[in-house]
Every structure is written in structure tokens, then in C-alpha cells.
Amino acid sequence: xxxxxxxxxxxxxxxxxxxxxxxxxxxxxxxxxxxxxxxxxxxxxxxxxxxxxxxxxxxxxxxxxxxxxxxxxxxxxxxxxxxxxxxxxxxxxxxxxxxxxxxxxxxxxxxxxxxxxxxxxxxxxxxxxxxxxxxxxxxxxxxxxxxxxxxxxxxxxxxxxxxxxxxxxxxxxxxxxxxxxxxxxxxxxxxxxxxxxxxxxxxxxxxxxxxxxxxxxxxxxxxxxxxxxxxxxxxxxxxxxxxxxxxxxxxxxxxxxxxxxxxxxxxxxxxxxxxxxxxxxxxxxxxxxxxxxxxxxxxxxxxxxxxxxxxxxxxxxxxxxxxxxxxxxxxxxxxxxxxxxxxxxxxxxxxxxxxxxxxxxxxxxxxxxxxxxxxxxxxxxxxxxxxxxxxxxxxxxxxxxxxxxxxxxxx
Amino acid sequence: xxxxxxxxxxxxxxxxxxxxxxxxxxxxxxxxxxxxxxxxxxxxxxxxxxxxxxxxxxxxxxxxxxxxxxxxxxxxxxxxxxxxxxxxxxxxxxxxxxxxxxxxxxxxxxxxxxxxxxxxxxxxxxxxxxxxxxxxxxxxxxxxxxxxxxxxxxxxxxxxxxxxxxxxxxxxxxxxxxxxxxxxxxxxxxxxxxxxxxxxxxxxxxxxxxxxxxxxxxxxxxxxxxxxxxxxxxxxxxxxxxxxxxxxxxxxxxxxxxxxxxxxxxxxxxxxxxxxxxxxxxxxxxxxxxxxxxxxxxxxxxxxxxxxxxxxxxxxxxxxxxxxxxxxxxxxxxxxxxxxxxxxxxxxxxxxxxxxxxxxxxxxxxxx
Numbered sequence: 001x002x003x004x005x006x007x008x009x010x011x012x013x014x015x016x017x018x019x020x021x022x023x024x025x026x027x028x029x030x031x032x033x034x035x036x037x038x039x040x041x042x043x044x045x046x047x048x049x050x051x052x053x054x055x056x057x058x059x060x061x062x063x064x065x066x067x068x069x070x071x072x073x074x075x076x077x078x079x080x081x082x083x084x085x086x087x088x089x090x091x092x093x094x095x096x097x098x099x100x101x102x103x104x105x106x107x108x109x110x111x112x113x114x115x116x117x118x119x120x121x122x123x124x125x126x127x128x129x130x131x132x133x134x135x136x137x138x139x140x141x142x143x144x145x146x147x148x149x150x151x152x153x154x155x156x157x158x159x160x161x162x163x164x165x166x167x168x169x170x171x172x173x174x175x176x177x178x179x180x181x182x183x184x185x186x187x188x189x190x191x192x193x194x195x196x197x198x199x200x201x202x203x204x205x206x207x208x209x210x211x212x213x214x215x216x217x218x219x220x221x222x223x224x225x226x227x228x229x230x231x232x233x234x235x236x237x238x239x240x241x242x243x244x245x246x247x248x249x250x251x252x253x254x255x256x257x258x259x260x261x262x263x264x265x266x267x268x269x270x271x272x273x274x275x276x277x278x279x280x281x282x283x284x285x286x287x288x289x290x291x292x293x294x295x296x297x298x299x300x301x302x303x304x305x306x307x308x309x310x311x312x313x314x315x316x317x318x319x320x321x322x323x324x325x326x327x328x329x330x331x332x333x334x335x336x337x338x339x340x341x342x343x344x345x346x347x348x349x350x351x352x353x354x355x356x357x358x359x360x361x362x363x364x365x366x367x368x369x370x371x372x373x374x375x376x377x378x379x380x381x382x383x384x385x386x387x388x389x390x391x392x393x394x395x396x397x398x399x400x401x402x403x404x405x406x407x408x409x410x411x
Numbered sequence: 412x413x414x415x416x417x418x419x420x421x422x423x424x425x426x427x428x429x430x431x432x433x434x435x436x437x438x439x440x441x442x443x444x445x446x447x448x449x450x451x452x453x454x455x456x457x458x459x460x461x462x463x464x465x466x467x468x469x470x471x472x473x474x475x476x477x478x479x480x481x482x483x484x485x486x487x488x489x490x491x492x493x494x495x496x497x498x499x500x501x502x503x504x505x506x507x508x509x510x511x512x513x514x515x516x517x518x519x520x521x522x523x524x525x526x527x528x529x530x531x532x533x534x535x536x537x538x539x540x541x542x543x544x545x546x547x548x549x550x551x552x553x554x555x556x557x558x559x560x561x562x563x564x565x566x567x568x569x570x571x572x573x574x575x576x577x578x579x580x581x582x583x584x585x586x587x588x589x590x591x592x593x594x595x596x597x598x599x600x601x602x603x604x605x606x607x608x609x610x611x612x613x614x615x616x617x618x619x620x621x622x623x624x625x626x627x628x629x630x631x632x633x634x635x636x637x638x639x640x641x642x643x644x645x646x647x648x649x650x651x652x653x654x655x656x657x658x659x660x661x662x663x664x665x666x667x668x669x670x671x672x673x674x675x676x677x678x679x680x681x682x683x684x685x686x687x688x689x690x691x692x693x694x695x696x697x698x699x700x701x702x703x704x705x706x707x708x709x710x711x712x713x714x715x716x717x718x719x720x721x722x723x724x725x726x727x728x729x730x731x732x733x734x735x736x737x738x739x740x741x742x743x744x745x746x747x748x749x750x751x752x753x754x755x756x757x758x759x760x761x762x763x764x765x766x767x768x769x770x771x772x773x774x775x776x777x778x779x
Binding site: 002379 | 702770
């Protein structure tokens with residue numbers, strides 16, 4: 001066992017480090033980078049500028065084909081780049097979905113001339129992409145989605161509503177899965193397209209989240225025309241295409257959400273409990289130990305994944321646990337940090353309370369991490385069924401034409 | 412990044428797993444559980460012959476020289492099989508203490524006999540209720556004689572030698588080697604009869620000091636190193652518990668369907684899996700620290716222990732729960748894991764001790 005890079009990896013790490021040092025600032029101090037609100041125009045410009053720099057330096061789309069500006073590199077290089085970038089304050093939040101999920105799906109299904117048109121601008125940060133999957137009636141049960149597309153000559157006409165679409169209002173293009181045949185079982189009646197987000201009939205409205213922020217959108221479609229040439233995969237094959245997209249989501253290596261263990265340790269040193277720093281308190285220590293063990297367990301699980309990637313292997317099922325563990329841990333740490341502050345834990349003015357109100361902010365965003373990108377419950381199902389091989393749940397809608405599936409009061 | 416065991420060691424693990432699944436069946440474990448034998452002498456002989464006990468003992472002292480990663484791999488399989496043998500007492504504790512603290516002569520005298528299984532070792536630290544703490548050590552030694560009551564001592568009833576923590580003439584804590592033949596020992600009834608436990612009443616017995624070092628740090632180092640190896644046993648036990656629960660959940664039908672198709676059971680098993688994989692990753696880091704003799708070893712050990720104890724506890728208790736009533740019977744093997752999980756959770760000191768130690772080490776690290 002060792003934690004060393006291979007010679008090739010070391011060369012690349014040095015190259016990535018040099019690029020970052022020359023073009024970005026190291027993160028200053030411990031002030032957390034919170035995304036309390038969405039990107040403003042200046043933030044969008046910073047993200048685009050940064051993406052252009054990355055692309056020009058050959059640091060974007062590392063695993064992509066060379067003809068699209070990539071390096072055809074092993075995924076391990078992407079992990080190494082991400083590791084190095086973590087030390088730097090770089091603008092994020094605009095391209096992760098487009099480059100991580102949308103364009104890879106395009107690469108698998110779009111026509112060569114379409115790839116020539118769209119991949120380069122996306123890689124260089126000139127065009128932004130979003131992913132239109134979730135709906136009010138189709139979240140965890142994504143295939144229950146109800147947005148319709150009907151054939152009209154060489155076009156399809158889309159009507160319906162998507163929800164939880166990150167960055168829809170900033171996007172130029174989107175990928176979308178819609179229902180083209182409600183008379184067959186739900187997975188069989190779906191079709192996948194990409195579309196211009198400026199198309200007539202698209203109405204984007206921000207969702208006011210419980211945290212107060214507006215990161216996500218509802219997207220309404222009223223008679224939106226999409227050319228059949230923008231269909232990805234066959235008619236009725238939309239579920240299969242969606243799985244390609246979601247597989248790329250699972251390969252994305254997520255950031256560790258704060259507050260982390262070091263944050264609660266730091267807080268426990270400054271906050272006084274019973275006349276001494278809270279970290280002297282046995283109840284506090286026990287919790288810190290538990291969180292540290294989980295945090296380290298994830299860290300070394302990532303090392304196992306990196307080892308597989310470094311060997312050119314596909315990581316095993318251990319990849320599936322990170323978000324499940326991180327989301328719960330973040331919520332627990334945030335809540336406990338506030339407990340340590342006493343009533344002042346209620347205060348969110350970041351000039352008055354510890355850690356620039358990171359704990360308060362995290363308490364209010366933590367519920368979303370447990371839901372987005374596969375809820376805790378769906379992730380446990382995935383582990384149980386795909387890793388442990390337990391039988392699938394009995395589905396009341398199995399084999400039933402979609403338009404006969406019971407939908408309850410909210411349909 | 413090469414955070415994995417070598418192909419040779421993976422092969423060793425597969426061989427060990429195959430061997431133990433054939434030679435250390437639940438029926439073998441139950442002979443100890445039911446009191447027909449104190450430990451499986453046949454199994455002990457066999458694993459000694461294969462060189463497992465001396466896996467990490469250097470070849471110059473009669474060991475196999477496989478290194479600590481080799482011993483870790485074997486520990487996982489010993490844990491998976493709930494093996495009724497004094498493996499941890501001999502290999503992780505007695506031999507390790509001698510390697511760590513003993514003189515060259517002591518190493519030459521004892522390590523080859525521990526490695527070949529002809530001498531069983533044990534570790535005598537505890538003196539009754541309580542977690543490891545230098546203030547509780549009353550056993551004392553002077554002029555080559557040692558007195559004190561040590562209990563519980565894992566494998567104390569079957570061991571030939573004990574490494575005993577006691578105070579020297581100056582009152583400092585030191586390690587002593589005591590040959591147990593002829594000493595007063597009483598076998599204890601414990602929650603896990605698949606492993607021997609005893610009380611040693613040492614009254615002026617002959618004792619040879621291990622080396623010349625003294626201080627609690629010596630004891631703590633032995634505990635740290637053993638904690639990593641025990642963590643591998645716990646990972647093995649947690650994995651076996653999960654596999655047993657999984658197999659039952661696939662076979663058992665209720666309400667006309669396999670119980671494993673119910674989310675209540677799926678999510679329980681998913682949680683067992685998550686805890687197991689976290690523990691496995693932490694244990695692997697411990698294996699690296701042991702084999703590199705890294706400065707990070709104490710924190711890695713405390714982390715591995717906390718993580719693995721949690722995983723085995725969860726796995727063992729939820730395996731019973733998954734089985735329902737039949738899991739609570741003597742005849743079904745769930746309780747073998749449940750008993751062993753508590754045994755391993757307590758053997759080097761319980762969670763309050765290790766969690767507190769973990770945070771001590773974290774504070775030191777963060778202050779640095």
C-alpha cells in the first residue's frame with residue numbers, strides 16, 4: 001500500500017498545480033464559501049471566464065476524446081485535478097451539470113455534426129447546459145414524469161412542467177426526458193431530446209427554497225417545438241438514455257459539505273460549556289469521535305475508488321455511500337454546532353456568530369442534500385438492490401399502461 | 412494511489428477464507444461455546460503450521476515475515492469465522508509486546524515458539540471493572556517477582572505465558588513476562604464462551620521484565636497496534652453478519668414475498684453495508700499505518716477501532732433482527748456474531764475510552 005501517484009499522475013498533478021497557481025488564488029483563511037444565493041451576472045461571468053481558461057490550458061474535459069478538446073485521460077486525472085482545485089478559490093456552480101451529465105449524454109447519442117456544433121462551446125464555457133428531469137409528479141420515481149411530447153411533422157411539441165432544474169435561467173441548452181406514449185408502461189413511453197432553452201413557450205420561474213435562496217427553477221413548457229433531429233436515442237428509448245445521464249452523475253466526485261469535523265472541533269474549542277471549552281465535555285467528544293470516524297471512512301473509501309481508477313478499473317459499489325453518509329453527517333454537525341452556541345445559535349448575522357454563520361446556513365440547506373441527486377431512501381434501495389442483490393420491491397404500477405397508473409390526489 | 416492489498420495477499424485472504432470455511436465451521440465454534448473444549452487445538456495447530464500466527468514476526472525470529480498487511484488480511488478471516496483460537500492474544504498482543512519491548516534475548520527465546528504455536532500467549536492488563544487507565548494498575552513487581560490480580564485476561568486459562576502490565580520498583584508501569592504454569596488462575600464465565608477468559612491471581616510469581624522501557628505509553632502502543640488488527644477481525648465479523656442477514660432476507664418469505672424485498676429490511680441491510688465499508692476503509696488505513704510504522708498510527712488505530720466496533724455491533728444486532736424469532740434461538744448462529752462483537756468491542760477497552768482517545772489525538776494533531 002502507498003498513497004503515491006504513478007509517474008504519469010505525478011506529472012499531471014504538477015501541471016494542474018502550476019496551472020492553478022498561475023491562474024487562481026489559494027483559498028484564504030477558513031471562511032467557508034457558501035452559496036446562500038444563486039449566481040448573479042458577475043458570478044456567471046467569472047465562471048465563464050474560468051472555464052475558458054481551463055479549456056485553453058487543456059484542464060477541462062480531461063476524459064473526453066481529443067477531437068473535442070479533451071485528453072482521453074483516465075478518470076483518475078480528473079480526480080487529481082479536482083483534488084488540486086479544492087485548494088483554490090475558483091468560481092463554481094455553472095458548468096458541473098452540463099459538462100458532467102449533459103455533454104456526456106450527447107456524446108453517447110447525438111449525431112457527429114451536432115457534437116461538432118455543441119461540445120466545443122460547452123467545454124470553453126461559452127454555452128451553459130441544464131438537465132430537465134425531475135417533475136412535480138416524478139422525483140424519486142422519475143419514470144412517472146408527465147410532461148408530454150407529441151409528434152407534429154418534423155417536430156415534437158412539448159407541454160408540461162419540470163422542477164428542481166439548477167441553472168435553467170442561465171442555460172442556453174438543456175437535455176430533457178418526456179412522455180411520448182402514455183398508453184404503454186411508464187418506462188417504455190419516454191423519449192429524450194436536447195433543446196434550446198430560449199425556445200418560445202419556455203417559462204422559467206425560480207423556486208423560493210426553505211433556506212431563502214433561489215438556486216433551482218421550475219420550467220414550464222407550453223407548445224414548445226423541438227425538431228426530431230434533436231432526439232437522443234430512439235422514440236420510447238428515453239429511459240435508457242436517462243440512465244446514461246444518471247450513471248455520469250454517480251461518477252461525479254462530490255465535495256465534502258461543510259461544516260466538517262474540523263469545523264466542529266474548532267467551534268468546540270472556542271465555545272464555553274460548563275466553565276471550560278466545550279471540547280472538554282464528554283458528550284461533545286463522543287460525537288466528534290463518531291463524525292471523525294465516518295469522515296475518515298469516506299476519505300479512505302475515496303482512496304479505494306482512486307486506486308481502482310488509477311488501475312483503469314471501474315470502481316466497485318463502495319462509490320455509492322458517500323452522499324448518503326455526508327448528507328446526514330452535515331445535518332447532524334450543523335445542528336449540534338448550534339446546540340453548543342445556546343440561544344445565539346438562532347442568530348444568522350454572520351458578523352455576530354461563530355464561523356460566519358456557517359452552522360446556521362448549513363442547518364437550512366442540509367435537508368436538500370439528503371434529497372437531491374437520489375434521496376437517502378433511494379440510495380439505500382440502490383445499495384440494497386444493486387450492491388447486495390436483494391429483490392426489487394413489488395411495484396403497483398408494473399406492466400400497467402402509464403395512463404392507468406393510480407396517481408392519488410395530487411395528479 | 413495504490414490503496415489496496417497486493418495480489419499475493421489477496422490470494423492469501425482467499426486461501427484463508429476457504430480453509431476456515433471448511434475447518435472452522437459453526438460446529439467447531441460451538442464446541443467451545445458449549446464448553447466441550449476451551450479452544451480448538453486442532454485449528455490452532457493447523458493455522459500455526461500455515462505460518463499465520465507468525466505472519467508479522469520477522470523471519471529471524473521464526474516468523475513468516477509476511478508483514479503487517481499479511482496479518483491484517485488473516486485477522487479479517489479469523490473474525491469472519493468467529494474462530495475459537497487464541498490468535499489475537501498470541502499474535503497481536505503477546506508477540507507484539509515482546510517485539511516492541513523485549514530484549515534481543517527475549518525475542519529469540521519466545522517469538523519462535525509463539526510463531527509455531529507451541530506457546531500460547533496472552534495480555535494481562537485489566538484489573539477488574541474499568542477501561543485502560545494507568546491509575547488502576549496495582550500489580551507490582553520487584554526482585555523478579557510479580558504480584559497482582561489480573562482479570563479478565565483473554566485466553567488467560569489456556570496461555571503458557573502472559574505479558575503483564577505492572578509497576579516496577581520505582582512505581583513506573585512496565586511490562587513483564589510471566590510463565591503461567593503453576594500459577595493460580597480461574598476460568599471466567601463470559602458473554603462469549605467461544606473464547607477463553609480467566610482471572611490470574613499472581614502472588615509473588617517469577618517475572619522477567621520485558622526490556623528496560625517503562626511508562627504507560629508502552630502499554631498504549633501495544634493497545635493501538637492491536638486495535639488495528641482487532642478492527643480487521645471486526646470487519647470480518649461485520650461482513651459475515653451482513654452476508655448471513657442477506658441470505659436469510661432472500662430465502663425467507665412473509666406476506667407472500669421475500670422479506671428482502673421490503674424496504675424496512677433493505678434499508679437496514681444498506682445501513683449495515685455503509686457502516687461496514689466505512690470500517691473497512693478505516694481498517695485499511697490502519698494496515699498502512701502499521702506496515703509503514705507511520706506517525707499517524709495512534710489516530711488511525713483509534714479511528715479504525717471506533718469505526719469497526721460500530722460496524723460489527725450494528726451488523727451483529729441487526730442480523731438477529733432480520734432473522735426475527737429464529738435469530739434469538741441457540742440453534743441459529745446469529746448469537747455467535749453478537750457475542751463475538753461485544754467481546755471484541757470490550758477487549759482492548761470500550762468505546763468511551765477509545766472515543767476519548769481519538770479526540771485527544773485529534774486535538775494534538777490540530778494544534779500542531
